Amino acid sequence: MAIFRTYLLLVIAVLGLYTLKVGLDHGWNLIPIFFDNILAMDWQGQFNVDFMSFLALSAIWVSWRHRFSPGGLILGVVAFFGGMMFLAPYLIWASLKAKGDVRVLLLGNQL
Secondary structure, eight states, rough: OOOHHHHHHHHHHHHHHHHHHHHHHHHOOOHHHHHHHHTTHHHHHHHHHHHHHHHHHHHHHHHHHHHTTTHHHHHHHHHHHHHHHHHHHHHHHHHHHTTTTTHHHHHHHGG
């Protein structure tokens, strides 16, 4: 579990710095670019659709893990729009709460 948490911390650091650099160099208005690429029906658009599918899966899993409670639904929305910058800290928190039990990490209170 320590290697997993270390990886997540590394992802947070690298993605955070990368996002900051891109935002400062190209602006923070990602949404039109993201959807324009999808409408262009090219490889960048294909990647964006694939990525959005992962975001949706992450949102559904986080919401399900919290039994689709109001708080779980809010976390799901944050997971969808926050991507890995939400999911990595969430997984660190959840792994600490699960005390190393991967079943609890994946299923939450579903056990």
